[in-house]
Amino acid sequence: MVVLDLLAAIAAAAVAGAALFLAHGRHGDDRGGPRAELVRYMGVAALAALACALANVVEIAGGGTFAAAVGNATNVVAVGLAWSGARRLNARRAIGAATTAAGGILMLGLTFVMPLDDATLVKTGAIAVLSALAAAEFSRRPLGELAGSRVLVVTLVAFGSYNLYRLVVASLTGMPSALWQHTASAQVTTVLSALAIVGMGYGSVRLGRELDDDPAPGTRAHDRGALRAAAGDLLLSGDRIGVMIVRIPEIDLIRAAHSSERAEEIILVLVDAAKETMPGSSPGVPARDTVFIVHPKSAPRPGAEDDLRRAFAGHMPLIDYSDVPDLSFEHHAVSDLHDLSLLMESRRLRPGSGALPRP
Numbered sequence: 400m401v402v403l404d405l406l407a408a409i410a411a412a413a414v415a416g417a418a419l420f421l422a423h424g425r426h427g428d429d430r431g432g433p434r435a436e437l438v439r440y441m442g443v444a445a446l447a448a449l450a451c452a453l454a455n456v457v458e459i460a461g462g463g464t465f466a467a468a469v470g471n472a473t474n475v476v477a478v479g480l481a482w483s484g485a486r487r488l489n490a491r492r493a494i495g496a497a498t499t500a501a502g503g504i505l506m507l508g509l510t511f512v513m514p515l516d517d518a519t520l521v522k523t524g525a526i527a528v529l530s531a532l533a534a535a536e537f538s539r540r541p542l543g544e545l546a547g548s549r550v551l552v553v554t555l556v557a558f559g560s561y562n563l564y565r566l567v568v569a570s571l572t573g574m575p576s577a578l579w580q581h582t583a584s585a586q587v588t589t590v591l592s593a594l595a596i597v598g599m600g601y602g603s604v605r606l607g608r609e610l611d612d613d614p615a616p617g618t619r620a621h622d623r624g625a626l627r628a629a630a631g632d633l634l635l636s637g638d639r640i641g642v643m644i645v646r647i648p649e650i651d652l653i654r655a656a657h658s659s660e661r662a663e664e665i666i667l668v669l670v671d672a673a674k675e676t677m678p679g680s681s682p683g684v685p686a687r688d689t690v691f692i693v694h695p696k697s698a699p700r701p702g703a704e705d706d707l708r709r710a711f712a713g714h715m716p717l718i719d720y721s722d723v724p725d726l727s728f729e730h731h732a733v734s735d736l737h738d739l740s741l742l743m744e745s746r747r748l749r750p751g752s753g754a755l756p757r758p
Contacts (some may be wrong), residue, residue: 433488435620440484441603446597447503448476455589464492468510471522476503478529481555481599485536488610516574523562523569530559539705547605554598559590591726622683622691623743629681629693629740638695642742644729645669645690645707653724664718666690671725672710677703693739697732704728 454462454470479499510518510744534555537548565583572578581587633640647653647665654662666684673692674683680694704726712723733739 410693434607436487437484437603437607437610440487441522441599443706444480444484445479445600447473448592451477452589455585456732463512467515467518468507471510471518472503472507474522474704475506475525475529476500478526478533478555478558479503479724480535481551482529482533485533485542489536489542491536491540492541511591516585519574520569523565527562527566529561530555530562534559534595536584542606545606545609546593547602547607547609548606551599554595555601557598558595561588575732623685623740626681626685626691626693627736627739628741630733630736633693634735636695639697640733640739641694641697641699642731642733643692643694643699643703644742644746645673645692646688647724648725648727649724652689654655662688663728665715665720665724668718669711669716672707672714673703676706677709685743689746691743691746698730734749 416584451470454466454473458466458470476499479502483499501569502525506522507519508520512529515519533550537543537551537555542548543552565579565588568576568579568583630640647669650665652663653665666688669690670682670684673680674689677692677694677699682690685691708726711726715721715723731742733742
């Protein structure tokens with residue numbers, strides 16, 4: 400019976416995660432925005448719940464303390480991500496994924512140094528607190544006014560209340576008691592966790608339908624969409640599409656010597672120079688430190704590179720930068736939007752300095 404309950408929890412987590420990612424859309428479509436944030440946080444929370452259920456199966460099969468530690472940690476992370484995701488969507492100071500992961504690592508360590516029963520109670524208390532915080536955040540405007548939020552709030556309140564009940568039973572009667580075994584045992588918890596996962600998945604999908612799926616202007620995702628739209632317009636008019644890719648080879652040195660803000664400022668100067676020297680083209684920054692210029696020919700006009708270099712140099716005094724970095728160029732002809740998407744994706748996957756790209 401316990402194994403069947405655990406399998407139900409695994410299936411619920413898998414279905415919830417799949418529903419979220421399917422609701423978001425195709426991989427690589429760059430829709431971004433609040434809906435993407437919801438999918439990132441709640442999707443990873445569903446995966447954490449799935450890992451928790453798997454760890455519980457391993458623990459029953461004799462996995463010992465390690466399996467229990469993994470289960471406790473991922474259980475805390477799953478609820479913590481719901482809270483941090485809600486805060487991000489409400490534009491409040493983020494309790495990021497890294498902070499949530501740190502809490503999971505702390506729970507992992509506590510399970511190794513404490514008796515398993517005590518570690519279970521610590522995890523239960525953490526889940527009760529995080530569920531209450533997440534429920535309060537999903538109730539807060541603007542999320543609280545959207546469809547799906549009420550389902551999430553009810554689910555989190557119910558799940559948090561049950562975990563609080565487990566703490567009360569443990570403190571009053573002890574974990575070996577009949578009351579615990581019949582109403583607060585791991586088997587009962589697994590069944591209710593599966594129901595909570597279903598409720599969270601359903602509420603998240605409904606909420607996702609209400610959220611804007613347009614990435615904010617100035618983001619990489621927005622630029623990728625704008626470049627695809629410009630290329631689509633050129634294709635409709637019957638023009639051939641050319642793509643000039645411009646990079647600044649020493650941009651990492653500029654970033655290290657000055658700041659990321661200074662490097663970003665120089666990239667934007669390059670975009671402005673492209674708009675000035677190539678009228679009718681559409682420049683954008685679809686990948687880190689890489690400027691794409693979509694233009695209505697398979698090859699740029701003669702002298703376009705030199706003109707861009709001169710305009711770039713002419714703009715540098717405007718940002719009070721004395722040096723003029725060199726530019727490197729690539730030229731590509733694309734026949735459809737799929738080719739353009741593949742070209743942008745290839746630049747996104749280039750090895751970088753280790754920093755995460757701006758979304």
